[in-house]
Amino acid sequence: MIRGEQLSKVFGEVQAVRPLDIHIPPRAVTAIMGGSGSGKTTLLRLLAGLERPTTGHVWFAGEDLTAISERRLFALREQMGMVFQYSALLNSLNVYDNVAFPLHEHTDLPERVIRRMVAMKLEQVGLRGFEHLMPSELSGGMAKRVAFARAMAMDPAVVFFDEPTSGLDPISAGVITELIRDTADTVQMTAVVVTHDVAAGLAIADHVILMWQGEVIARGTPAEIRASDDARVRQFIEGRPDGPIPFSRSTTPYAQSLLEEA
Ligand SMILES: Nc1ncnc2c1ncn2[C@@H]1O[C@H](COP(=O)(O)OP(=O)(O)OP(=O)(O)O)[C@@H](O)[C@H]1O
Numbered sequence: 001m002i003r004g005e006q007l008s009k010v011f012g013e014v015q016a017v018r019p020l021d022i023h024i025p026p027r028a029v030t031a032i033m034g035g036s037g038s039g040k041t042t043l044l045r046l047l048a049g050l051e052r053p054t055t056g057h058v059w060f061a062g063e064d065l066t067a068i069s070e071r072r073l074f075a076l077r078e079q080m081g082m083v084f085q086y087s088a089l090l091n092s093l094n095v096y097d098n099v100a101f102p103l104h105e106h107t108d109l110p111e112r113v114i115r116r117m118v119a120m121k122l123e124q125v126g127l128r129g130f131e132h133l134m135p136s137e138l139s140g141g142m143a144k145r146v147a148f149a150r151a152m153a154m155d156p157a158v159v160f161f162d163e164p165t166s167g168l169d170p171i172s173a174g175v176i177t178e179l180i181r182d183t184a185d186t187v188q189m190t191a192v193v194v195t196h197d198v199a200a201g202l203a204i205a206d207h208v209i210l211m212w213q214g215e216v217i218a219r220g221t222p223a224e225i226r227a228s229d230d231a232r233v234r235q236f237i238e239g240r241p242d243g244p245i246p247f248s249r250s251t252t253p254y255a256q257s258l259l260e261e262a
């Protein structure tokens with residue numbers, strides 16, 4: 001479905017993603033896990049064609065995203081849904097217009113058809129009847145669900161999620177996790193979920209990719225990852241501060257916000 005080949009990304013002095021090969025299997029949930037600053041978001045953005053790699057190629061449905069025109073990329077992106085790390089609803093638009101946004105942007109469908117499609121997506125995420133609320137009136141969990149409904153609006157072949165449960169209470173996080181899993185099972189979607197939440201990642205995924213300092217240090221099924229005897233993998237899944245992975249202040253804004261909250 002999606003394949004990265006010798007994919008890397010350098011930002012100035014920072015090697016965010018070191019050259020790696022990666023395969024995202026179709027009709028399955030792949031979790032990309034790792035600590036703050038390990039390169040998860042960057043890898044996700046490379047796979048979704050939102051970022052140009054420093055080296056390497058990204059193959060999506062047989063086309064190299066790094067070699068095609070902007071126009072072709074825009075067309076291919078109709079087949080990809082994205083739920084960003086910072087929810088990213090359009091604050092001036094209500095729930096209905098947020099979910100309808102990709103349909104208005106990418107299609108010429110009449111409004112009555114769009115209205116039905118939006119209602120269906122909101123039904124799927126349990127938010128039917130909330131069309132008129134503004135983003136500022138939503139809880140964090142509801143906002144994530146609206147973002148999910150919007151990502152699903154075009155019935156994409158693949159949906160990318162960046163930290164879908166971060167900042168949510170355990171119950172709302174559970175709702176989102178189950179929603180992703182159920183949707184993957186019922187509509188056979190391909191999902192790529194970036195998360196530092198070990199429990200959520202292992203619970204949701206068919207396939208896990210574990211990153212550290214821009215490298216893939218483990219991959220396999222959740223059972224294989226749980227059974228790993230690699231010291232870095234064990235430290236990560238057990239959440240211990242002591243071990244080969246040093247605990248230091250990360251430079252990412254997201255990590256900073258977590259530290260400030262803690
Ligand atoms: N646009 C950018 N410009 C400069 N440096 C960046 C940029 N994006 C990411 N980086 C750096 O690349 C590294 C990897 O960042 P990335 O956001 O991919 O990590 P992450 O695993 O998603 O972290 P988090 O869990 O905190 O979201 C970090 O050192 C980060 O500071």
Ligand SMILES: [Mg+2]
Nearest residue numbers: 040041085254
């Ligand atoms: Mg990130």
